[in-house]
Amino acid sequence: MKQAIKIGLIGGVVEVLLSLIGMIEAFSQRDIISHIISMGHTLLLLVVLFIGYLAAKGTPGRKPSWVLINGLTSGLMVGGGLALLVTMGGMMNLRKVFINASPLLYKLLTFDQGRNEGILLLLGGGVLSGLLAGLLSLAPSILRRVLIVSLGSVVGAGVLQDLLRPTVALWGSLAVVNEWLFSSNGLTSHGAIGLFALVTASSAFWAKKGNVIRSGLKSLPPARQRALKITALLLLIALLLGLPQLLGLFLSEVLTIIGLYVLLGLGLNIVVGFAGLLDLGYVAFFAIGAYTTGVLTSPELGFFNLSFWGALPFAIFMGVLSGVLLGVPVLKMRGDYLAIATLGFGEIIRILVLSDFLRPWLGGAQGIGKIAKAHIGSMELATPQQIYYLILAGCLLVGFISWRLRDSRLGRAWMAVREDEDVAQAMGINLSSTKLLAFATGAAFSALSGAIFASKLGSVYPHSFNVMISINILCLIIVGGMGSIPGVLVGAFALVGLPELLREFADYRLLVYGAALVAMMLLRPEGLWPEALRRRELHEGESTKTESVSGSESKST
Amino acid sequence: MWKRLRERTTPTDVVMWLIGAAILVLVIWGSTATLSGGKYSSSHWFDFVVFGLAQGSIYALIAMGYTMVYGILRMINFAHSEVFMSGPYTAYYVAAAFYSSGFLDRQPILSLIIIFLVSMATSTVIALLLERIAYRPLRTAPRLVPLITAIGASFFLQYTFRGLYGSGFQAYPVVKILEGEWMFGEFRILKFQAVVIVAAALLMAGLYTFIQRTRIGKAIRSVSEDKEASSLMGIDVDRMIVTTFVIGGMAAGAAGVLYAVMFKQVHFFMGFVPGIKAFTAAVLGGIGNIPGAMLGGIFLGLIESVGPTLFLDGLGIVAPYQLKDAIAFILLVLVLIFRPTGILGERVAIKKA
Numbered sequence: 068m069k070q071a072i073k074i075g076l077i078g079g080v081v082e083v084l085l086s087l088i089g090m091i092e093a094f095s096q097r098d099i100i101s102h103i104i105s106m107g108h109t110l111l112l113l114v115v116l117f118i119g120y121l122a123a124k125g126t127p128g129r130k131p132s133w134v135l136i137n138g139l140t141s142g143l144m145v146g147g148g149l150a151l152l153v154t155m156g157g158m159m160n161l162r163k164v165f166i167n168a169s170p171l172l173y174k175l176l177t178f179d180q181g182r183n184e185g186i187l188l189l190l191g192g193g194v195l196s197g198l199l200a201g202l203l204s205l206a207p208s209i210l211r212r213v214l215i216v217s218l219g220s221v222v223g224a225g226v227l228q229d230l231l232r233p234t235v236a237l238w239g240s241l242a243v244v245n246e247w248l249f250s251s252n253g254l255t256s257h258g259a260i261g262l263f264a265l266v267t268a269s270s271a272f273w274a275k276k277g278n279v280i281r282s283g284l285k286s287l288p289p290a291r292q293r294a295l296k297i298t299a300l301l302l303l304i305a306l307l308l309g310l311p312q313l314l315g316l317f318l319s320e321v322l323t324i325i326g327l328y329v330l331l332g333l334g335l336n337i338v339v340g341f342a343g344l345l346d347l348g349y350v351a352f353f354a355i356g357a358y359t360t361g362v363l364t365s366p367e368l369g370f371f372n373l374s375f376w377g378a379l380p381f382a383i384f385m386g387v388l389s390g391v392l393l394g395v396p397v398l399k400m401r402g403d404y405l406a407i408a409t410l411g412f413g414e415i416i417r418i419l420v421l422s423d424f425l426r427p428w429l430g431g432a433q434g435i436g437k438i439a440k441a442h443i444g445s446m447e448l449a450t451p452q453q454i455y456y457l458i459l460a461g462c463l464l465v466g467f468i469s470w471r472l473r474d475s476r477l478g479r480a481w482m483a484v485r486e487d488e489d490v491a492q493a494m495g496i497n498l499s500s501t502k503l504l505a506f507a508t509g510a511a512f513s514a515l516s517g518a519i520f521a522s523k524l525g526s527v528y529p530h531s532f533n534v535m536i537s538i539n540i541l542c543l544i545i546v547g548g549m550g551s552i553p554g555v556l557v558g559a560f561a562l563v564g565l566p567e568l569l570r571e572f573a574d575y576r577l578l579v580y581g582a583a584l585v586a587m588m589l590l591r592p593e594g595l596w597p598e599a600l601r602r603r604e605l606h607e608g609e610s611t612k613t614e615s616v617s618g619s620e621s622k623s624t
Numbered sequence: 625m626w627k628r629l630r631e632r633t634t635p636t637d638v639v640m641w642l643i644g645a646a647i648l649v650l651v652i653w654g655s656t657a658t659l660s661g662g663k664y665s666s667s668h669w670f671d672f673v674v675f676g677l678a679q680g681s682i683y684a685l686i687a688m689g690y691t692m693v694y695g696i697l698r699m700i701n702f703a704h705s706e707v708f709m710s711g712p713y714t715a716y717y718v719a720a721a722f723y724s725s726g727f728l729d730r731q732p733i734l735s736l737i738i739i740f741l742v743s744m745a746t747s748t749v750i751a752l753l754l755e756r757i758a759y760r761p762l763r764t765a766p767r768l769v770p771l772i773t774a775i776g777a778s779f780f781l782q783y784t785f786r787g788l789y790g791s792g793f794q795a796y797p798v799v800k801i802l803e804g805e806w807m808f809g810e811f812r813i814l815k816f817q818a819v820v821i822v823a824a825a826l827l828m829a830g831l832y833t834f835i836q837r838t839r840i841g842k843a844i845r846s847v848s849e850d851k852e853a854s855s856l857m858g859i860d861v862d863r864m865i866v867t868t869f870v871i872g873g874m875a876a877g878a879a880g881v882l883y884a885v886m887f888k889q890v891h892f893f894m895g896f897v898p899g900i901k902a903f904t905a906a907v908l909g910g911i912g913n914i915p916g917a918m919l920g921g922i923f924l925g926l927i928e929s930v931g932p933t934l935f936l937d938g939l940g941i942v943a944p945y946q947l948k949d950a951i952a953f954i955l956l957v958l959v960l961i962f963r964p965t966g967i968l969g970e971r972v973a974i975k976k977a
Contacts, residue, residue, distance in 0.1 A: 087787070166789065167788070396957060402767045403767070407700070408960050419950065538775065542776070577783045582780050584775065585757075585758055585773050588773040
């Protein structure tokens, strides 16, 4: 019981924090189920359900009455926390300190009723949700999984409505589905119920018959299996090529941004994921690629007048050169120092391109404008749809190189260096050249991405090359899975795609990144789509780990 | 002997020595040019030096936190910059309340003390939360994992505070007794600079005595040296780690108020650059080494303040003060390359797994 109270209190603090930082308010703009529940309230509900579930699950002995009581108590604590906030808000003006403690927030928290009614609703709602969570934890696991998937799908459809609505609308024949499912802001109530039922039915079906289907597929003769795999691959390629036409202008733009980050992520994946060199100044190479393209193609500065394709090899070369230049000083540094030193380099580059000292050559705080777009034949690649193909080509090329490098001798040398430098050196690997090659390759990919970025925007400003981008890319590959190429894709879609789609997220993007990073490291350090090797490594000691307070290093990085 | 030397130096070493020599030449050339140019009088240089000392003392206080945590946990507490930020930002509201009620003018010393206490308390709470939630579960994880967690925690805290208090710059109220200056002939010291230097010096002296002379300080030093042996000696390692974070947090909170007094503004992002500079200072002095952190901080502050004008003005670089952060980072990189153990030498026992 004490545990449940503790968990509940933590939940209460979390919900109060979410309210005070303004997230609930911002999320309330969007309705999940039109006119019934907004995204803000959904977030509150999800948190209290999760807390209740945790409390219920942790009940020793799993006696049903105790499970329910624990769930109930924790829910009460959460509701109580919010109720406390509302009470205090009534007594004093919290807004002088916490700028988001606005009247709108109180209205949301009290569900548009008066203060006392709102407090009762909060407490009651907390208790009810806690009870529900308890029931959920008592339910048989199949039922629980199905329910969670269905709930998740409905919430997901509401959250991603800006993605789904225009996509479905592009196919005229499916417009009627659109009408039925979505209203102008959120799912329609019948749409939500229908979706819930549909997903429940299909998950139940899959739960019962999934294994049968899977083993059926496996038992097919190898030739058929291969044919199936090739068809799937071809479908995927067709989808990739056709995507911009399917998705329209805004979403193509989002895809190009995701693509740029995928390029960057693949590059950093080599440095951090394969070779284990934590590079926090990665944005420097991005900047160098972009600025080289700018200096070489822009008529504004007037030095050179190359085309995009002419400038591209120079940009990549400058990237490689700076990768080596960065790598040489840091060859002997260990993990933490390497991170800070590379961070320092990134900042030095940013300060230099921003300074007045280099303004005649690099444009200073105004940056460089009028950068050339890429031309294929007579066609200029200017719209997002067209640039998408350029980026897709880049991603495929870089992805292919990454994949082949990973399985090559150099790739294995990188992984050896990542595991233990001294042993690798003892095995005959030349540390200097291996590390420098890692830096150089990563930098080359980044410079490529920078060149495309410069051409896409048509201009470069020093403020776009700050340390946040390095951190963004790092988060991306860590959440996706360090060293794993599909992981980079997952990370990019999750961490770059979602915030673009959820504009309300914008202010809280880095907060969520930070929280995601901490959560991932605590719960699943190998990432969302990890390399199998990595997962084995990171969970190796777990079954045999004893409660030790000494914390000696069981393995080096 | 020459043969062995030739065998052991690699091409990369040669390149590094060349770069180091080039930088040295530039520095000397620039300094002589600036000094012989006579553009700056001695009172100008005195201003720079005092400013550097004040800023350096603040870095030194923050660096204490970095160096102590590194000594005891072998990890860089990236989020220490947010520990530093949270104190003065929260104390701002207390200060603003005092100002508007006139309490600040009536009882300036008492209000300053209260502001300090609030800031130190907030920073300590954040440091404790960090230790409990983000660092304790990961004590046995491979090196990269706690570092990434620290980075994530740093951004999480920054943006949480942004959400709570807003994204604007908040101006600290002016404390009248801290305004004004003292003149010595043609040299002047601004009052608040003197206060910052003295306060920081007192705090550092206090911390140093605590670490060197008390039993708890000895326990902390022992845990930094060898965790297992310490626990065998009956020291509660967890509690010592918590104490270290508390001390670091308090120092950072105090440094935060001093920073606010000096620069008169707080902002949710204010911890980032001082944090990196303070880490530079800790490395400069020798990470894990507390007097080293103090020395490193002051040294860095002086270089940052005097450096751009001294080195770069003579080379004809326009607006050298824009590059002062670059100088700090270049210094960091140079120290990490040529003397990674720092000025006073690294006091961390090297353990190879």
